[in-house]
Each structure stands twice: as structure tokens, then as C-alpha cells.
Amino acid sequence: MALAIELIGITKRFPGVVANDHVELKVEEGEIHAICGENGAGKSTLMKVLYWMLQADEGTMNVFGQEVRFASPTEAIGAGIGMVHQHFMLADQLTVLENVILGAEPVHALGLIDFDEAKDHLKKVAESYGLFIDPDDLVEELEVGERQRVEIIKVLYRGAKILILDEPTAVLVPQEVEELFRNMRDLKKDGATILFIDHKLDEVLAIADTITVLRQGQSVATVKPDQVTAQDLAELMVGSELPTPETTESTVRDEVALEVSGLTVIDQDERVIVDDVSFRVRRGEVLGIAGVEGNGQTELIEAVIGTSPAARGIVTLNGADVTRATVRHRREQGIGYIPQDRHREGLLLPAPLWENAALGHQTQQPFSKGIWMDRQGARQRTEDIRREFDVRTPDVDVPAHALSGGNQQKLIVGREMMAEPSVLLAAHPTRGIDVGAQAAVWEDIKAARRAGMATLLVSADLDELIGLSDTIVVMLRGRIVATLDPATVTPRDLGAFMTGATSAGAA
Amino acid sequence: MKRLSELPAWLRWSLYAAGGVLLLTVVQTLEGTDRLTSVTSAQSMLRWAIPILLAGLGGLYSERAGVVNIGLEGMMILGTWFGAWGAITYGAWWGIVAGIIGGALGGLLHAVATVTFGVDHIISGVAVNILAPGITRFLSSEILTNIPGGSITQSPRVPGVGSATIPFLAGGTIGNWTTPDLFGWLGTREWFFISDFANLLKGVMTRVSWVTLIAVLLVPLTAWLLWRTRFGLRLRICGERPEAGEAQGIDVYRYKYIGVVISGALAGMAGAFIASPELSGIYLEGQTTGRGFIGLAALIFGNWRPIGVLGGALLFGYPFGIGLRDLDGSASHGLILVNAIGLAAVAIWAFTRSKRTDTVLALALSGIFALWYFTTDVVPDVWINILPFVIVLLVLIFFAQRLRPPAADGLRYRKGQT
Structure with missing residues (x-):
């Protein structure tokens, strides 16, 4: 097979950083090629270089065997390279058709858009790649997965033969990921070459034909998925052996740092979101809260930190009742808080x-x-x-x-x-971050636990929950339905409790 | 209601208008006046609506390109001065052209500030509004004072471009032949509602200034330009998601410039119209009296769509037109009842959507207006002048969630920051 893209010695420097350091990449025509690496390994920079949003300082790029040099993404599009951005470049209030044809509109005289022609072309492109969408829908009415399909169609509409997908699964729910992968396989069958960035290793192994690993700006390895395990890949990415979330010996002390009793939270529509929840977290203990998202974990954490009021119940912090205290007071009294959405609640x-x-x-x-x-x-x-x-x-x-x-x-x-802090509330502390940062966060929590901090941990990552927690409680429809020992429970059991398949527990 | 929203925009707005006229007919019967639906009321409504329409359409081009144009008022002021000066010096049509150019220069200034230098749109717009009267005062002192009959605050009489009456529908002439007058005939039949509607229609078709005709034709032209052409799609992407346009190789700055300059040009045309004999026949300092802002209100009322802007302009022009001829105050008084009934309708609408707060609020306001209506016989003069703003506030209170401004309207956009 011929090479669709070949990068030789690509180097891109920013002030103080070498983002790409002599990167070598060979992408064969008609394959799905994954690029993985930690955050900050230079993946995004490399994508921008490929799409000519950035000009490389050194190195050459060949497309279908020809050395190319473009002035802008527009020229790259002309050469058959299309990019699907992680953050969709779509206007919500325009139709699918308008979004797709933008910048490549077929026109009559006077600049009048030939909507019939445009629609025909869109349908032809969409059907030939098995992507289904109604061109007259407004984008705002579409699900995330459908929007991504619009982005892909947009690129194909312009005749792209090489698709670059920047972390395409980051915004999707699992079913949508499967749909995307099906689409990607269809695209490949129809002759497209796909290059995609990802750091979710199980996904990479499931879909890619070839994997190139970036570490600190360098291409450190190119492997086939059947030759490696997720563990191998992770170690290639980080460059050393990986820590696990497992804690060794118990550091639980006797003093109770955080006590919640009979806590009930009622939302604006007067529904009971957290229903009579009680628990204690001792110093040096990690209490894990498991549950399918939307079963009251978020609201429970918010009631403990004080951003949403408790309808009933008592929150006691180091022996003092803080149920009616302000968030600032609680923080000053020693609550630390890692919110679940770092962009909305964690940072400016x-x-x-x-x-x-x-x-x-x-x-x-x-x-x-x-x-x-x-x-x-x-x-x-x-x-x-x-x-x-x-x-x-x-x-x-x-x-x-x-x-x-x-x-x-x-x-x-x-x-x-x-x-x-004497008490840490950690909501999904490692969500959406790479393995290196994840390991660092685990280490931090373990160190603080040893020093006597009490931790309330909410996570959707069951391995993380089981590994870090001293005790796990399961929340279902706002209630605590089970209390489990992480030493004996498996992710499979936990899943059964979370979905209500097993109701009798050690509660 | 659902089926109503599926109708084409022009038909939907025509139905709204018919509903409005029906309401006016009922109220004027109660009030014992014929001023709410007379031919002359319709004529003055249209005269007052045109500057608002032009300013609103101007705002549409600018905000569809993502630039909030609160400087419409200032651009309109430039239009009044340049319009008067051009008409006096070179003739009526050149006056319109000069007004357009004057306003466009104001637009250009706003574009340079907001697009090239990334200044906050409101601040730049306010600056234009402060700068414009200063510029016109200076120009007056340099130029108008040298013209016989001119002074530092006003010009001599301004010539107009002439007008026409629509043939067949309103009895206009073709050559020397006076055509039949359909709406005139219907209007004198004294048929409930039909005659009233015919009178209003005859009013907006009788002795219509050429500029008015052009302004009204700009509504479908704008709709066509913005929604059917490549230019329009690219302009709109700048107001919705400029980064998406940039990613497809569209020169966002250029389209924003074009949008804002067109915006200024239309506001300038509105100014020239105000100075023309259609409304004043003279340039007079301060004569725009906030109509640029009312244009902006019409834009919001019309949900950033051309036909909606026309609806807003007529609605806001109407009380001004009425107020001018309403010597005994009976028509203005009647409009209070119109408000009360309108709010009651909103209350019913809100109730069917189980919006509790809105229902209560609309009912309470409706009650206050009804009480006002039934306990008084005359209303203060200012009432008619604040009515357009009252309507805008009410629309914003009850329908803000249904309004769809361009998503990136008013946001600072910098090339390459995606």
C-alpha cells in the first residue's frame, strides 16, 4: 500500500517548549491510524501542523508521495486533507446543509446559492459513506454524535480523502462511540484514510490498524494493536511503569471528620434528589460513592460543600454543625473541594x-x-x-x-x-485526564490519606473507586442502597448494585 | 399555535397584523373615534415607521455579522445632516445618497473600532453616538451658516424626492388615467373591520415617497440577500460562529466590515428621510429623538429577521403617527385599552403553556392598564411617546426565551484564536 501521509523530521517550537521534536509518521492509504500520547505530548500541535494551521519549523510532509507545502488550511483542504475538530465548528442556528456547504457553496448567477445542487451533493456524499442525516435539520436540534457526523460530512463534502479526527470520542457517550467506530470502518472500506488522536487506550486498540505513540514531542514507537496490550501502550506513553490506584494498608483512625445524617436534597421541581443519606468519614479514610450518574451523587457533594441547600438532615464537620454555614465558612473550617467540572466550577x-x-x-x-x-x-x-x-x-x-x-x-x-484540608470532597478527580496526570492525582490523594485527611470520593471509574476507597457505598435514586468492602468487591458486582440488579447488599 | 409557527413568515405576520387591526377596530368603536384606523393615521404611521424600519434593517446587517450596533442613532444623526446638506446643495436624490454616505462613514468608524481593534461593541457604539452630534454641529458651523436661511442648529428647507400613489389599489394614476381606487371604495363602505383594514391599506399606499417604496422593498431584498445567497450565508456565519467561517477560509473581518458599513448606510438613509419633507423638511439638531434606538428595539422585536423588523417598525411607528394627530387624546386613550387586551391575550397564551409567573404578571399588568383606561378620559402626551418602549419591554419580558439573537452577536472576535 502507498503512503497517504509521511512526515519526516517534523519539528515545531514554541517559546520555551519544543512541542514536536523530529516527529516521524507514516500513514498508509486506507488505514485507521491512531496517535496517542499524554496531554502535552504534542498531539494537538502535530494535528495542526498536518492541517497547516501551524507551519512546522523543520521537516517535510508528503501527501500521496508528493512533498507539499501549503499556506493555509484552505489549501490543505484542496489537497484532500480534512479535519474534524474536537470542539465542533458548527453554527447551532443554521441548518445542517448551510453548515456543510459554508465556504464551498455551489452558486447560480448573482451569488444565489443552488440549494438543490448542494442538497444532492450532500446526500450523495453522505449515502456513499453510510452517514445518515437530514440536511434541513437545525444543528441545535442534533445530538452530539449527530453533530460529529455533520462535521465528518462537511469534510467529505469537500472531497477529503484523508480525515484527521481530533479526540473524536471525548464528547461522546459509549453508544455514540460505537456508532462512530462503525462509521470509521465504513469510511475506511470506501477508501478513506483516517488519522485520529485519542488517549483512551481501549478505544485505540479496538479501532486502529496502526498506532503511533508520542511522548514529550517525540514519536517513540509505532505498533500494531495485536502486538501490544493497553498496559504496554500506557507505559510507552508515560515512559515508565505505571502506578495503580491500589492503596496498601489501612490508615483509618478513630476520629470522625465528616458526618452526614439524614441528609435530604430537594430540587426546584420539588423532586427528592438525595433521600435520607447518612454516613461517616473518619480521618485517614476514603469513602467511595459509586452510582450511575444522575443518582444524586452530584447533589450530595453540593450539599456537603454548601452550594445547594439541604432540605433536611445535618452535616457535621470535625464535630461542628455546618448544615447552615456558608460555603466560605465550610472551606475555612477545612473542606477541600475538587469539583466534577473543572471548566465550569474549578477554574476561571x-x-x-x-x-x-x-x-x-x-x-x-x-x-x-x-x-x-x-x-x-x-x-x-x-x-x-x-x-x-x-x-x-x-x-x-x-x-x-x-x-x-x-x-x-x-x-x-x-x-x-x-x-x-481535614476533609476532601473529590468529584471525578481524574475524569478526562491522561494516565500520567491520573497517577499523580492518585498519589496525592493517597499521601493526604496517610496524613489523616478524610476523603469523600465520587467517581465513575470503578477501578479507581475500588483501588482508593476504604469503604464503598452505592447510591441509587438518591438513596444509599449498599455498603461494600473494596477488598472483596469486583467492578462487576459493583455495576450490579449501581443498576439495581442486586438489591440485597451488606447495607 | 404550533401550526401557526409552521406558516411562512409573511403570512404569519399578515395574520398578526389582521389580528391587530381587528383589535383596533373594536377599541375604536368603544372609544367613539375613527382615528385609530383612518387613512391619515395609516399614512403617518408609515412615515414614522420608515426611519425605524431602515435603522432596524441596518441593525440586522450589523448584528447578523456579529457586531452589536448601538451606534445606529449616531449614524442616523450623520444621515440627517448629510441628507439635508446634499439635498439643498445638489438636489433631493443626491440628499438621500449623501445621507447614505454619511451614515456609512459612521458605520465604518464603528467597524474599525470593533472589528480591527476589538473594542467592546457597546462602548464603540456609544462613542459614535456622542461623536456624531459633535461632528454635525461642527459641520453646521462651517457650512450651514454660510447658506441663506441656515444656522448652526438648522438648515433651510430641504427639497423632497416626490411620491406616488399605487394604481388600482389606492387610485394612483398611470399617465393621465386615474385608475380605480379599490381600497378607497372599500374604506367608505363602513363594513366593520373590512373597511377599517382597507383604510389602513389605502393610507400606506397613498402618496408614498419613493424612498418609502425603496425602504419597503429592502425588506424582501434583505431576506433574499441574507438567506438565499452565498454572501448572506457567509455574513450570517460571522454572527453565529465566526471560527467555523474562518476554518472554511472565509475572511470574517471583511464580512463584518461589510455588515457594519451597510448598517451605517441604512441608518444614514433613515436620517436623510427624517430631514426630508416626508417628516420634517429641514435639518434640525436633535431631530432623530432616539429613533435609532427604536430601530434597535424593532430589530429585537422582530427576532433579527427582516419581516419581523418591518412588523416592529409599523408597530412602533403607529403610536407616534397617532399621537401627532390626536388633538383630543381619545386615540391615545384607546391605545391603553389595546394594551390591556393585548396583555390579557398574553396571559391566556402563557396559561396554556402553564407558565405560572408569566400568567400572573400579564394578568396583573393587564388589570393595571384596564383600571387606568376605565378611570380616566385623557392621558398625558408623553404616554404616546413612551408606548413603543413599553411594548419593547413587554416583548422582552414575555418572549425573551423565544427570541433568537445571532449566537456570536456582540462577542469580540479575533482571527486565529480558536
Whole structure:
């Protein structure tokens, strides 16, 4: 088979960083080629170089055997390279058809768009690749998976033969991922070449024909999926053996740090979301909360931190009743909080890191002196977080959105841990971050546990729950339906409790 | 209701209009006046509506390209001055052209600030609104004071472009032949509702300024341009998701510039119309009296669509037109009842959608207006002038969730920041 794309010695430097360091890549025509690596390994930069959104500083690129040099993505599109961005480039209030033809509109005289011709062409393209969509639908009415299909059709409409998909599964639910993979296999059957970025290893192994691993800007290996395991791939990505979430010996002490009794949360529609929940977390203990999303875990955490009010019940922090206390008071009394959505609740994306490091601690040393912010102290503290928690950033004045997801999360974890909380609320602390950052977050939680911190952990990652927790409770429809010992429970059992298939537990 | 929303826009708005006229007919029967649906009321409604329509369409081009244009008022002021000066110096039509150019220059300034330099749209718009009267005052002192009859705040009389009456429907002439007058005939039949409607239609078709005709034709032209052509699609993507346009190689800055400059040109045309004999026949400092902002309100009322802007312009032009001729205040008084009934209709609508708060609020407001109507016989003059703003506020309160501004309207856009 001929090579669709060949990269030779591609190097791209940014001030202070070499994002791509002599990357070599060979993509054969008609294959699905995965590029995986940790966040910050240079995947996104490489994609932009391939699509000519960025110009490489060194190296050459061949497309179908010809060396190419483009001035812009428009020229790359003309040469048959199409990119499906991770964040969809679609206008919600325009129709599918309008979104697809934009920039490549067939026109009559006077610039009048030939909608019939456009629709025919769209249907022809969509059908020939087995992608089904109604061209007259408004994009805002579509599911995420369908929107992605529109993006793919958009690229194919322009005659692309090589598709670049940037983390296409990041926004999809599992069923949609299967649908996407089916589409990708169909596309391949019809002769398209697909290059995609991913860091979910099971997905990469399931769909790719060839896998290239990037580490610290370099292409470290190109492997076939049947020759490696997920563990091998992960180690290639990180460059060393991986830690696991497992904790060794128990560090649980006697003092109760957080006690919740009879907690009930009622939402705006007067439905009971958290229903009479009681538990205790002792110092040095990790209490894991398992449950299918939407069964009250989020609201439970919010009631404990104080962002949504409890209708009934008592929250006791280190012996003091804080049920009616403000969020700030609770935080000052020693609750740390890792929110589940770091972009919405965890960070101010356009603000510099040192301001982000002060969030939630803005009233405390070293971030403030009296009523004033202490910039010097805040910067110093942020530098400490950066060093101790390995936040990879050029300096503490860059905005938070400039960091990769893993580094953002490390900043949040560092921010909370440096305050030495007696209770940590961790909601999905490793969601959407790469294996390296995940391992770092696990280590941080384990270290704090040893030091006597009580942790309330909500996670959808069952291995993480079982590995880190000293006790696991299962929430179903707002109630605690089972209390389990992680030493004996398997993910399979846990799943059965979470879905209600097994109701009698050790509760 | 669901089926209503599936009708084509022009038909839907025609039905709304018919409903409105029916309401007016009922109210005027109660009030014992014929001023709410007379031919002259319709004529002055249209005259007052045209600047609002032009400003609203101007806002449409700008905001569909993603730039909020609160500077319409200032651009309109430039239009009044340049319109008057052009008409006096070179003739009526050149006055319109000069007004368009004057407004377009204001638009260009707004575009340079917002698009090239990324200034906040509101701040730049306010700056244009402050700058424009300063510029016209300066130009007046340099130029108008040298023209006989002109002064630092006003111009001599401005010539107009002439007008026409629509043949067959309103009895206009073709050559020397006076055609039949269909709506005139219907209007004198004294048939309930039908005659009233015919009077209003005759009013908007009798002695219509050529500029008015052009302005009204701009509505379908705009709809065609923005929704059927390549230019329109590319302009709209700049207001919805400029990054998506950029990713497809579209020069977003260029389209934003075009949108904002057209916006200024239309606002300038509105200004020239205000200075023309259709409304004033003179340039007078401060004569726009906030109509640029009302144009913006018509844009919002019309949900950022051309036919809706026309509906808003007529609706807001109507009370102004009425107020001008309503010497004993009976028509303005009648409009209070129209408001009360309109709000009651909103309450019913909200109730069928089980929106509790909206129902209660609309009922309460309706009750207040009804009480006002039944306990008074005359209303203060200012009422008619604030009515358009009252309507806008009510529309925003009750229908804001149904309004669909362009998604990236008012957001700062920088090339290459995706």
C-alpha cells in the first residue's frame, strides 16, 4: 500500500517548549491510524501542523508521495486533507446543509446559492459513506454524535480523502462511540484514510490498524494493536511503569471528620434528589460513592460543600454543625473541594494561574492580607503548587485555558491539598485526564490519606473507586442502597448494585 | 399555535397584523373615534415607521455579522445632516445618497473600532453616538451658516424626492388615467373591520415617497440577500460562529466590515428621510429623538429577521403617527385599552403553556392598564411617546426565551484564536 501521509523530521517550537521534536509518521492509504500520547505530548500541535494551521519549523510532509507545502488550511483542504475538530465548528442556528456547504457553496448567477445542487451533493456524499442525516435539520436540534457526523460530512463534502479526527470520542457517550467506530470502518472500506488522536487506550486498540505513540514531542514507537496490550501502550506513553490506584494498608483512625445524617436534597421541581443519606468519614479514610450518574451523587457533594441547600438532615464537620454555614465558612473550617467540572466550577479559564490558585482560599493566608489580595504571596504559593504537583506551565501568569486538561486538574488538586484540608470532597478527580496526570492525582490523594485527611470520593471509574476507597457505598435514586468492602468487591458486582440488579447488599 | 409557527413568515405576520387591526377596530368603536384606523393615521404611521424600519434593517446587517450596533442613532444623526446638506446643495436624490454616505462613514468608524481593534461593541457604539452630534454641529458651523436661511442648529428647507400613489389599489394614476381606487371604495363602505383594514391599506399606499417604496422593498431584498445567497450565508456565519467561517477560509473581518458599513448606510438613509419633507423638511439638531434606538428595539422585536423588523417598525411607528394627530387624546386613550387586551391575550397564551409567573404578571399588568383606561378620559402626551418602549419591554419580558439573537452577536472576535 502507498503512503497517504509521511512526515519526516517534523519539528515545531514554541517559546520555551519544543512541542514536536523530529516527529516521524507514516500513514498508509486506507488505514485507521491512531496517535496517542499524554496531554502535552504534542498531539494537538502535530494535528495542526498536518492541517497547516501551524507551519512546522523543520521537516517535510508528503501527501500521496508528493512533498507539499501549503499556506493555509484552505489549501490543505484542496489537497484532500480534512479535519474534524474536537470542539465542533458548527453554527447551532443554521441548518445542517448551510453548515456543510459554508465556504464551498455551489452558486447560480448573482451569488444565489443552488440549494438543490448542494442538497444532492450532500446526500450523495453522505449515502456513499453510510452517514445518515437530514440536511434541513437545525444543528441545535442534533445530538452530539449527530453533530460529529455533520462535521465528518462537511469534510467529505469537500472531497477529503484523508480525515484527521481530533479526540473524536471525548464528547461522546459509549453508544455514540460505537456508532462512530462503525462509521470509521465504513469510511475506511470506501477508501478513506483516517488519522485520529485519542488517549483512551481501549478505544485505540479496538479501532486502529496502526498506532503511533508520542511522548514529550517525540514519536517513540509505532505498533500494531495485536502486538501490544493497553498496559504496554500506557507505559510507552508515560515512559515508565505505571502506578495503580491500589492503596496498601489501612490508615483509618478513630476520629470522625465528616458526618452526614439524614441528609435530604430537594430540587426546584420539588423532586427528592438525595433521600435520607447518612454516613461517616473518619480521618485517614476514603469513602467511595459509586452510582450511575444522575443518582444524586452530584447533589450530595453540593450539599456537603454548601452550594445547594439541604432540605433536611445535618452535616457535621470535625464535630461542628455546618448544615447552615456558608460555603466560605465550610472551606475555612477545612473542606477541600475538587469539583466534577473543572471548566465550569474549578477554574476561571481566562484568569492567570495565580488567581486561579486563590479561588476558594481567597480569604486565607497566603492569598490575602486583611481585605487586600496578597499578590506576592499568591504568586509564591502558585509557584509552590507548580513545583510540588508538577503543573507543567511556562509561568504562573499564563491563563488557565492555556494548560492541558491534566495540568489544569493538577493545579486544582494542588490548590486544595496545599491548604491541608481535614476533609476532601473529590468529584471525578481524574475524569478526562491522561494516565500520567491520573497517577499523580492518585498519589496525592493517597499521601493526604496517610496524613489523616478524610476523603469523600465520587467517581465513575470503578477501578479507581475500588483501588482508593476504604469503604464503598452505592447510591441509587438518591438513596444509599449498599455498603461494600473494596477488598472483596469486583467492578462487576459493583455495576450490579449501581443498576439495581442486586438489591440485597451488606447495607 | 404550533401550526401557526409552521406558516411562512409573511403570512404569519399578515395574520398578526389582521389580528391587530381587528383589535383596533373594536377599541375604536368603544372609544367613539375613527382615528385609530383612518387613512391619515395609516399614512403617518408609515412615515414614522420608515426611519425605524431602515435603522432596524441596518441593525440586522450589523448584528447578523456579529457586531452589536448601538451606534445606529449616531449614524442616523450623520444621515440627517448629510441628507439635508446634499439635498439643498445638489438636489433631493443626491440628499438621500449623501445621507447614505454619511451614515456609512459612521458605520465604518464603528467597524474599525470593533472589528480591527476589538473594542467592546457597546462602548464603540456609544462613542459614535456622542461623536456624531459633535461632528454635525461642527459641520453646521462651517457650512450651514454660510447658506441663506441656515444656522448652526438648522438648515433651510430641504427639497423632497416626490411620491406616488399605487394604481388600482389606492387610485394612483398611470399617465393621465386615474385608475380605480379599490381600497378607497372599500374604506367608505363602513363594513366593520373590512373597511377599517382597507383604510389602513389605502393610507400606506397613498402618496408614498419613493424612498418609502425603496425602504419597503429592502425588506424582501434583505431576506433574499441574507438567506438565499452565498454572501448572506457567509455574513450570517460571522454572527453565529465566526471560527467555523474562518476554518472554511472565509475572511470574517471583511464580512463584518461589510455588515457594519451597510448598517451605517441604512441608518444614514433613515436620517436623510427624517430631514426630508416626508417628516420634517429641514435639518434640525436633535431631530432623530432616539429613533435609532427604536430601530434597535424593532430589530429585537422582530427576532433579527427582516419581516419581523418591518412588523416592529409599523408597530412602533403607529403610536407616534397617532399621537401627532390626536388633538383630543381619545386615540391615545384607546391605545391603553389595546394594551390591556393585548396583555390579557398574553396571559391566556402563557396559561396554556402553564407558565405560572408569566400568567400572573400579564394578568396583573393587564388589570393595571384596564383600571387606568376605565378611570380616566385623557392621558398625558408623553404616554404616546413612551408606548413603543413599553411594548419593547413587554416583548422582552414575555418572549425573551423565544427570541433568537445571532449566537456570536456582540462577542469580540479575533482571527486565529480558536
